[in-house]
Amino acid sequence: MSDIDIYRRKARAWLESVAPRFGRAARAGLSEEEDLALGRAYLRERFAAGYAGINWPIEFGGQGLGHIEKVAFETEEMPFGMPTAYFSISLGMPVPIIMRFCEDKAWVKERVLKALQGEEIWCQLFSEPAGGSDLAGLRTRAETDGNGWKINGQKVWTSWAQYSDYGVIVVRTDPTVPKHKGLTYFWVDMKAPGVTVRPIKLAGGDSHVNEVFFDDVKVGDDHRMSPVGGGFAVAMATLMIERYVATDSAGFGPHLDLFVALAEEAEINGRPAIEDGRIRQQIARNHAMRNSLDAITARAMKMMQAGMEPGPEGSLNKLVSVRSRQKLSELAIDLQGAAGLHFDAHAPVKQDWGASWINAPTGRIAGGADEMLLNTIAEKILGLPQDHRPDKGIPFNQIPA
Amino acid sequence: MSILYDEGQQAIASESRRILEAHVTTEALLPLLETQDAIFEPFWSIAKEQGWTAVALPEAYGGLGLGLIELGLVALQAGRSLSGAPFLTPSFGAARAILDHGDEALKQHWLPRLATGDAICAIAFAEGQQVIGRSLAFKDGKLGGTKPAVTGGTRADVAVVTASDGKEPILAVAELAGIERQAIDSFDNSRCAADLIFADTPATVLARGPAAEEAALHILALQAVITAHEQTGGAEKLLETARDYALTRRAFGQPIGAFQSVKHRIAEIYALVELARAGAVHAASREGQDDFIAAAAAARIQATDSYDTAARDCVQVHGGIGVTWEAGLHLHMRRARSLAIEQGNLFFWEDVLVDRLREKAA
Numbered sequence: 001m002s003d004i005d006i007y008r009r010k011a012r013a014w015l016e017s018v019a020p021r022f023g024r025a026a027r028a029g030l031s032e033e034e035d036l037a038l039g040r041a042y043l044r045e046r047f048a049a050g051y052a053g054i055n056w057p058i059e060f061g062g063q064g065l066g067h068i069e070k071v072a073f074e075t076e077e078m079p080f081g082m083p084t085a086y087f088s089i090s091l092g093m094p095v096p097i098i099m100r101f102c103e104d105k106a107w108v109k110e111r112v113l114k115a116l117q118g119e120e121i122w123c124q125l126f127s128e129p130a131g132g133s134d135l136a137g138l139r140t141r142a143e144t145d146g147n148g149w150k151i152n153g154q155k156v157w158t159s160w161a162q163y164s165d166y167g168v169i170v171v172r173t174d175p176t177v178p179k180h181k182g183l184t185y186f187w188v189d190m191k192a193p194g195v196t197v198r199p200i201k202l203a204g205g206d207s208h209v210n211e212v213f214f215d216d217v218k219v220g221d222d223h224r225m226s227p228v229g230g231g232f233a234v235a236m237a238t239l240m241i242e243r244y245v246a247t248d249s250a251g252f253g254p255h256l257d258l259f260v261a262l263a264e265e266a267e268i269n270g271r272p273a274i275e276d277g278r279i280r281q282q283i284a285r286n287h288a289m290r291n292s293l294d295a296i297t298a299r300a301m302k303m304m305q306a307g308m309e310p311g312p313e314g315s316l317n318k319l320v321s322v323r324s325r326q327k328l329s330e331l332a333i334d335l336q337g338a339a340g341l342h343f344d345a346h347a348p349v350k351q352d353w354g355a356s357w358i359n360a361p362t363g364r365i366a367g368g369a370d371e372m373l374l375n376t377i378a379e380k381i382l383g384l385p386q387d388h389r390p391d392k393g394i395p396f397n398q399i400p401a
Numbered sequence: 402m403s404i405l406y407d408e409g410q411q412a413i414a415s416e417s418r419r420i421l422e423a424h425v426t427t428e429a430l431l432p433l434l435e436t437q438d439a440i441f442e443p444f445w446s447i448a449k450e451q452g453w454t455a456v457a458l459p460e461a462y463g464g465l466g467l468g469l470i471e472l473g474l475v476a477l478q479a480g481r482s483l484s485g486a487p488f489l490t491p492s493f494g495a496a497r498a499i500l501d502h503g504d505e506a507l508k509q510h511w512l513p514r515l516a517t518g519d520a521i522c523a524i525a526f527a528e529g530q531q532v533i534g535r536s537l538a539f540k541d542g543k544l545g546g547t548k549p550a551v552t553g554g555t556r557a558d559v560a561v562v563t564a565s566d567g568k569e570p571i572l573a574v575a576e577l578a579g580i581e582r583q584a585i586d587s588f589d590n591s592r593c594a595a596d597l598i599f600a601d602t603p604a605t606v607l608a609r610g611p612a613a614e615e616a617a618l619h620i621l622a623l624q625a626v627i628t629a630h631e632q633t634g635g636a637e638k639l640l641e642t643a644r645d646y647a648l649t650r651r652a653f654g655q656p657i658g659a660f661q662s663v664k665h666r667i668a669e670i671y672a673l674v675e676l677a678r679a680g681a682v683h684a685a686s687r688e689g690q691d692d693f694i695a696a697a698a699a700a701r702i703q704a705t706d707s708y709d710t711a712a713r714d715c716v717q718v719h720g721g722i723g724v725t726w727e728a729g730l731h732l733h734m735r736r737a738r739s740l741a742i743e744q745g746n747l748f749f750w751e752d753v754l755v756d757r758l759r760e761k762a763a
Contacts, residue, residue: 260762274759277748284751287758288702292676295683298403306405313675320672371661377671378664382644385659 024081039083043118074246094122183231205345249293251325329357427729441485449518462512473630480634495522502607523557554595622697629704677707
């Protein structure tokens with residue numbers, strides 16, 4: 001048994017030991033506040049058990065292991081349905097980026113330890129009403145204010161901002177230069193005067209994303225994490241951190257076995273659905289596709305184990321899996337006939353076809369819309385030309401609105 | 402689990418690619434479409450010289466002692482080049498049938514000749530819409546009846562067939578010397594398809610009853626994995642062709658690859674190629690395991706869909722030039738379809754896969 005297999009086995013044993021208190025069953029029926037409290041408790045125990053900050057430096061409180069151990073743990077953790085979602089952005093991007101770009105290391109270590117134990121949560125303030133996929137088109141501005149800065153504007157789609165203590169933010173500090181060149185990167189105190197968080201209710205009924213308004217919010221220059229005008233590079237670095245993440249060929253929806261089980265029970269026009277060619281074809285094709293995605297992931301793990309950089313095909317998982325989950329969820333609702341109308345907005349998306357279906361569009365838009373992922377494949381992997389960009393090279397304040 | 406290719410395997414891939422790119426051209430392949438029983442002879446000579454016919458056979462019978470993974474790598478390159486002769490996969494499948502089910506005399510008789518490529522073997526299972534047909538009659542050691550549209554049938558020296566003795570299924574091997582063959586016109590004529598008409602043709606039984614059924618499916622699965630690599634290679638070549646064309650062809654003042662409708666179409670082909678590759682390599686690594694048939698079926702389904710779609714969309718990206726005879730993209734359209742049928746259509750494999758997924762769940 002290889003080292004990573006031993007690591008996985010130990011991790012699974014630990015997860016099984018705490019699952020009765022933190023897993024899916026323990027969470028059923030909790031309010032969001034109760035669930036968040038349970039999540040904080042889970043993170044404390046996870047930290048104590050040595051499964052927090054797995055690939056982060058020891059000097060900041062991490063475990064100093066590799067990407068492969070991190071991905072292995074996350075892959076083992078996912079099926080248990082632990083209450084980790086509130087911390088996924090926090091630990092995924094903002095906290096790693098402050099470790100890299102903040103100068104005051106003692107302060108950073110304090111933040112890291114609190115974040116790893118669920119005491120503090122960080123959010124990422126990037127998207128705006130006028131700039132999601134086009135991040136560099138953002139309009140929130142920071143102007144000099146004495147020795148520091150003053151922020152005004154609005155962010156949107158900010159996950160878990162309602163529970164966040166801190167955030168990292170990209171703002172425009174110079175509108176007279178082309179859009180990528182006038183941005184600067186800061187961290188902000190989410191409890192500071194002038195910060196207003198307003199949850200957005202999504203189509204599925206839940207509110208994990210927010211609008212965040214900045215109204216003369218003052219930050220010191222020691223909050224600045226990039227050179228003035230150098231914020232876009234740090235923003236890109238933030239988005240690159242999550243290259244090594246646990247993937248899910250089910251598109252973060254239900255496993256195909258659940259569809260097969262449904263088809264075993266369902267009938268179509270009085271005949272068993274599992275014998276119906278339309279259903280069989282979907283099962284077979286979805287399995288084939290997921291089987292390939294799993295093989296890509298397995299190969300990436302082997303490459304990491306061998307000290308190699310995994311291939312770019314790893315980027316396919318989200319694009320391919322989420323949109324097929326969306327269609328399969330529709331089909332699963334169809335299969336249930338009138339019974340398919342029953343809907344529980346808070347059902348777990350990995351267990352329930354209705355919840356999977358209503359939330360699937362979010363997965364195709366958040367973290368890189370399908371169209372942006374296709375652009376990235378076309379441009380970065382295949383070397384095809386960039387789109388025509390009329391705003392290229394033009395000072396931001398002269399771009400036609 | 403999947404695998405990483407080792408240095409030897411990478412060398413097989415790069416060497417076979419180098420040789421094929423130097424020798425196989427669109428100009429040489431196009432005339433084959435208009436004649437029955439025409440192959441691109443240099444391809445088959447190369448396959449023999451390079452030992453590709455021997456790759457996955459045991460050393461004891463003149464083989465190189467490698468496996469599905471290595472033969473798959475060669476097949477992927479053959480798929481890129483469109484090869485020019487259809488014998489590599491069925492000769493391997495038949496050799497495995499003889500190796501796994503034949504007696505020593507039969508092995509000594511056929512395997513060394515299959516390893517050198519001096520003998521060509523066909524797999525004659527299909528009968529019309531039956532992927533594994535059994536209407537061929539086996540009686541008193543002899544076969545009677547027709548196996549239609551057998552790939553490589555115009556030239557095969559020996560065939561592994563599915564038949565029935567009236568009571569139970571039979572898997573048998575028959576020498577084809579003197580047998581009546583009727584070449585058929587297909588949309589991919591270099592596949593050398595022919596109806597094989599057996600009449601009191603002596604045959605040796607390899608397996609009977611359920612064992613014969615299981616053996617036939619296993620041989621088909623082995624071939625499906627090789628073919629999935631070939632399909633991946635074809636799709637990969639189409640991806641590159643579409644990309645290169647989109648970079649050079651200009652319209653409305655810019656390369657057509659700058660239009661999202663075009664670049665996204667090509668990016669989708671990339672996704673299909675990588676899915677096909679991953680499925681094929683994974684299946685090759687599962688030989689001998691309980692889930693091999695399911696892995697082969699999954700690879701087959703993904704690769705077939707990927708190659709067909711790549712062919713369709715690569716032509717579309719090319720616009721008018723894509724539908725001309727000379728551009729030769731139709732060679733891939735044709736190959737995508739012939740390979741989609743040769744190892745059993747997707748209706749067959751989808752059922753095989755779903756039955757196995759149900760067994761696993763039960």
